[in-house]
Amino acid sequence: MNDKQxxxxxxxxxxxxxxxxxxxxxxxxxxxxPHNYHLPYLTDTxxxxxxxxxxxNEAWARYGVQGMALPAIPLGAQxxxxxxxxxxxxxxxETQKAILNDIVxxxxxxxxxxLVIMNGHGGNSFKPMxxxxxxxxxxxxxxxxxxxxxxxxxxxxEHKDDHAGEMETSVMMHYYPELVALDTAGNGxxxxxxxxxxxxxxxxxxxNWAKTTVDTGVGNPSKASAAKGKRFVEAVTAKIAALFxxxxxxxxx
Numbered sequence: 520m521n522d523k524q525x526x527x528x529x530x531x532x533x534x535x536x537x538x539x540x541x542x543x544x545x546x547x548x549x550x551x552x553p554h555n556y557h558l559p560y561l562t563d564t565x566x567x568x569x570x571x572x573x574x575x576n577e578a579w580a581r582y583g584v585q586g587m588a589l590p591a592i593p594l595g596a597q598x599x600x601x602x603x604x605x606x607x608x609x610x611x612x613e614t615q616k617a618i619l620n621d622i623v624x625x626x627x628x629x630x631x632x633x634l635v636i637m638n639g640h641g642g643n644s645f646k647p648m649x650x651x652x653x654x655x656x657x658x659x660x661x662x663x664x665x666x667x668x669x670x671x672x673x674x675x676x677e678h679k680d681d682h683a684g685e686m687e688t689s690v691m692m693h694y695y696p697e698l699v700a701l702d703t704a705g706n707g708x709x710x711x712x713x714x715x716x717x718x719x720x721x722x723x724x725x726x727n728w729a730k731t732t733v734d735t736g737v738g739n740p741s742k743a744s745a746a747k748g749k750r751f752v753e754a755v756t757a758k759i760a761a762l763f764x765x766x767x768x769x770x771x772x
Contacts (some may be wrong), residue, residue, distance in 0.1 A: 521670040526575045528636070529590050542767050543586040543633035544626055546619075547571040550595025550640035555683035555736030557704035558604060558691055564593040566687070567639030569694045570666045573752065574637075574759045582764035583634075588637075592618060595640040597675045599728030616648045620655075627656050633766055635662045641682070662766065677742045683707060684738020686751065693748030701743060705734025759764050 524535050549564030559565070568591040575586045594610035619636075626634055636645055649661045672679055672686050680686035684707050692699050709732050711718045728735065760769035 526586070526722035527588050529588075531587070534569065534645055537619045539585060540633065541585050541587050543584070543635065543763060544584055545571040545575055546622060546638050547588065547591035547639065548595075548643060548645075549591055549638075549643065549731075550597070551593045552595065552597060552601055552640075553604050553607060553735040554687070555704050555707060555734050555756065557700045557702075557740065558683050559690060560727045561593060561692060562683070562687060563595060563639040565590045565695060566690055567591055567637050567666065568742050570639070570683050570752070570755065571637040571761075573634070574763065577756050578763040581760055584734075584767045586763060587624070596644065597659050598642060598725045598728045598769075600727040600731070600752060601735070603729065612644070613649075615643070615645075617653075619645070619648055619651070620652065622657060623652055623659065623661065623770065628658050632658065633660045633662070634718050635664055635763070635766070638665045639665060640666065641665070641667070642745045643718055655698045659768045660766065660771070662762075664759060664762070666755055666759065670751060670754045672751075675747055675754075678739040680740075681709070681737035682732075683736035685743045685747070686738075688740040688743035689745065689748030690752055691748070692743060692745040693752055701740065704740045707736035707738045707740060708733050709737040712768050727736060 524531050547567035549567045552559050553560060554562045565767040571588040575588045578584050578586060594608060594615065596612065597607055601607055623634060627708065645663050647661060652661055676685040678685045688699060688701065710730065716722065717724060
C-alpha cells in the first residue's frame with residue numbers, strides 16, 4: 520500500500536481510515552533550527568516525516584502490517600549558542616513531555632497499542648519520558664527510533680555527518696531537492712572542546728553551538744548527492760520496516 524491517504528495523517532481523510540485495522544502509529548519528531556547555509560530550518564522535521572511515511576508504506580507492502588505516520592512535531596531541544604540564532608526554537612523537556620503525553624493518551628484511548636517515535640534531531644532525549652509513560656500506560660508499547668543512527672554512514676558517505684553535513688544533505692536532496700541550495704553551503708568546520716576528557720566523552724556537557732561551528736553545520740556537505748541519499752534511505756527503510764513487523768507480530772520478551 521503506497522497511497523499516502525491511508526498512511527500519512529497529514530493528507531489522510533477520515534473516510535479512508537475510519538474502518539481500517541491500524542495496529543501502530545509513528546510520530547516523527549524533529550526541530551526548528553539553522554542547518555548550515557544550504558538546508559532549511561525544518562530539515563530534521565521534514566526528514567523524520569518523510570522517513571516515517573516511507574517506512575509505514577514499506578511495512579504495509581512487505582509485511583502487511585498497517586500503521587499511520589502522524590504529523591511531525593517541529594519542536595526540538597537546542598544547545599546554547601544555537602537557540603540564540605534567528606528563529607531557532609528551543610523546546611524544554613517539560614514541553615516535549617507534555618506534548619508526547621497528550622499524544623500517547625489520545626492513541627491509547629483509541630486502541631492503538633504501539634507508538635514509535637521517529638526522531639530526527641540528535642538533541643532530543645525521549646528515553647526518560649518513555650520510562651514514565653510505560654508506568655502510566657503499561658499496556659502500550661512505546662519505542663524510540665533515531666532514524667539517522669540505524670545504518671552506519673561509512674558505507675555511503677565520504678565525510679561523517681553530525682549536523683547538516685553530507686548524510687543529511689544527501690537525504691534532503693533525495694526527498695526535497697528543491698529545498699537544497701548546495702552552492703551556498705559552508706564547509707561545516709567545527710571546533711572540539713579544549714578539554715581532552717570531554718572530547719573523549721569521559722563526561723558530557725552541551726556544546727555551545729556559536730563556539731563550536733562557523734556556519735551552524737558540523738560536517739562537510741560538499742560531496743552530497745541525491746543518489747547517495749536514496750541508497751542510504753533504502754537501507755534505513757528496510758531495517759525499520761522489519762522492526763515494525765516484529766513489534767506488531769512478536770512479543771518483546
